[in-house]
Amino acid sequence: MIITCPHCGPRDLAEFSYFGDATATRPDPSSTDQDAWNAYVYDRENPAGEHREYWQHSGGCRGFVIVTRNTLTHEISDIRLASGTQARRKRK
Amino acid sequence: MAEYSAWQVLKNAVTGNAGWRPAWRKPEPKPSYDVVIVGGGGHGLATAYYLAANHGFTNVAVCEKGWLGSGNIGRNTTIVRSNYLLEGNTPFYEHSMKLWENLSHELNYNVMFSQRGIINLCHTPAQMDEAARRGNAMRLFGVDARMVMPDELAKRVPGLDLSQNARFPVLGGLEQPRAGTARHDAVAWGYARAADRRGVDILENCEVIGFLRDGDRVTGVKTTRGEIRARKVAVCVAGSTGRVMKLAGIDRLPIESHVLQAFVSESLKPMIDTVVTFGGGHLYISQSDKGGLVFGGDIDGYNSYAQRGNLPIVEDVMSEVVALFPAAAKVRLLRSWGGIMDMTMDGSPIITTGPLPGMYLNCGWCYGGFKATPASGWCFAHTIARNEPHPLSAAFTLDRFHRGHVIDEKGQGSFPWRH
Numbered sequence A: 001m002i003i004t005c006p007h008c009g010p011r012d013l014a015e016f017s018y019f020g021d022a023t024a025t026r027p028d029p030s031s032t033d034q035d036a037w038n039a040y041v042y043d044r045e046n047p048a049g050e051h052r053e054y055w056q057h058s059g060g061c062r063g064f065v066i067v068t069r070n071t072l073t074h075e076i077s078d079i080r081l082a083s084g085t086q087a088r089r090k091r092k
Numbered sequence B: 001m002a003e004y005s006a007w008q009v010l011k012n013a014v015t016g017n018a019g020w021r022p023a024w025r026k027p028e029p030k031p032s033y034d035v036v037i038v039g040g041g042g043h044g045l046a047t048a049y050y051l052a053a054n055h056g057f058t059n060v061a062v063c064e065k066g067w068l069g070s071g072n073i074g075r076n077t078t079i080v081r082s083n084y085l086l087e088g089n090t091p092f093y094e095h096s097m098k099l100w101e102n103l104s105h106e107l108n109y110n111v112m113f114s115q116r117g118i119i120n121l122c123h124t125p126a127q128m129d130e131a132a133r134r135g136n137a138m139r140l141f142g143v144d145a146r147m148v149m150p151d152e153l154a155k156r157v158p159g160l161d162l163s164q165n166a167r168f169p170v171l172g173g174l175e176q177p178r179a180g181t182a183r184h185d186a187v188a189w190g191y192a193r194a195a196d197r198r199g200v201d202i203l204e205n206c207e208v209i210g211f212l213r214d215g216d217r218v219t220g221v222k223t224t225r226g227e228i229r230a231r232k233v234a235v236c237v238a239g240s241t242g243r244v245m246k247l248a249g250i251d252r253l254p255i256e257s258h259v260l261q262a263f264v265s266e267s268l269k270p271m272i273d274t275v276v277t278f279g280g281g282h283l284y285i286s287q288s289d290k291g292g293l294v295f296g297g298d299i300d301g302y303n304s305y306a307q308r309g310n311l312p313i314v315e316d317v318m319s320e321v322v323a324l325f326p327a328a329a330k331v332r333l334l335r336s337w338g339g340i341m342d343m344t345m346d347g348s349p350i351i352t353t354g355p356l357p358g359m360y361l362n363c364g365w366c367y368g369g370f371k372a373t374p375a376s377g378w379c380f381a382h383t384i385a386r387n388e389p390h391p392l393s394a395a396f397t398l399d400r401f402h403r404g405h406v407i408d409e410k411g412q413g414s415f416p417w418r419h
Ligand SMILES: Cc1cc2nc3c(=O)[nH]c(=O)nc-3n(C[C@H](O)[C@H](O)[C@H](O)COP(=O)(O)OP(=O)(O)OC[C@H]3O[C@@H](n4cnc5c(N)ncnc54)[C@H](O)[C@@H]3O)c2cc1C
Pocket: B038, B039, B040, B041, B042, B043, B044, B063, B064, B065, B066, B067, B069, B070, B071, B072, B073, B074, B075, B076, B077, B078, B079, B080, B206, B207, B208, B209, B236, B237, B238, B239, B240, B244, B260, B261, B262, B296, B337, B338, B339, B340, B341, B365, B366, B367, B368, B369, B370, B371, B372
């Protein structure tokens, strides 16, 4: 698998670390809604197909990217920088 | 008299082997059953067998989308052990071990269970302490365990690099002498045959493509061979759990699907007569009766249904084999493959009633479910028959994540890709 880092270009999978599902939204830190926290920590959609996920280019620029990858074929259809995505989502 | 015996082998040898029956029938699906089991892997077949043998349920069907043995039951590295630490785990896996010890006899089928022992190597004083603690915990539960020191290792595992120049010098290890390996396909075939002889219908090439529902209640399955009604539907599909449960409208579970690779070398003369695991990295290696080294390491580490792995793990595992057994550097690899497993958020399995009425779920075996096959079937059959957990699997219900009672053997939290 080759992942194209927006900073560094196409690099081997071995340079990257996986950080999991990028679709889960963290509940508000002051939230005491136990179900919401449980769902965030434990429950996953786990799709067979397109999956949005965090990777870190740990062997390169160390930046975090959001990769859209097909879990059946490993085909990557989109890569973008992760920085600011959480913040942007919150402002909406 | 048992169908398979020395006498039958002799008799058939002189009568042209014409007297053998197929190991299981190929029946047409009936319109309805008491229990339909989705997934004809080791766990599904063992469940069917114990439903019949322990609970008198014989109007049972097992729906398998492919052929028996096409899933993880035929893909694993065949290691059987019960060297666990935590309370929820140890009695369950030890019950499994006891069932293994009598399995060939019970099923009248040689599953080639070989109690060759497993040795977990330690490379730091802290690992030695941890091993001693684990060994003591095991012995408190009545499980066998002993420490082994380098002088014994030199005799027991001759090719092992015990020099001080090793990247991770070996200080000793923890052995479970009763652990070992079993012929994985034979486990599926043995359970299938024993269940079939008690009336269970094994429906191969019968993929479940939907569930019949009456409101919330599950009342059967839609399959590629037609609709089948059932009083109880038990799902037992290992790495396909996410996909199959979506068909029932369950969109989210504490599970991710990951690929685990395994490797077999060309045949060699006997060199490892036990199972060795490398605590400096993550490697488990044994030698099959045919002479091939059988080994594996970490999961690839990201969600996958691809049933094939990527090269970084291949390289990682090979380097670990060579670090432990330098002489293996010249050995050629015969083949490698991947299997998809459902990794749970705490690394422990799920055996549960629900999540919908009329439904029962057995999944989340991560990469250690082969050893569990007998106990999993035993406890799941009880759960289905009685509508309540078996005492030995009571800690594995789905609601543990919401109760906060996770069973995290590795103490790594909810990072399934790191287990
Ligand atoms: C490479 C590898 C090495 C491993 N090594 C070990 C080891 O050394 N020791 C150990 O204890 N464990 C090991 N494991 C784990 C172990 O193999 C599994 O946890 C265990 O086999 C899973 O249970 P099973 O046998 O029922 O699964 P499977 O055999 O996968 O059974 C599930 C079945 O469900 C069927 N199915 C899926 N979807 C449908 C559908 N829609 N309709 C009908 N049928 C369906 C599949 O075709 C499959 O046959 C390993 C796993 C892998 C992949």
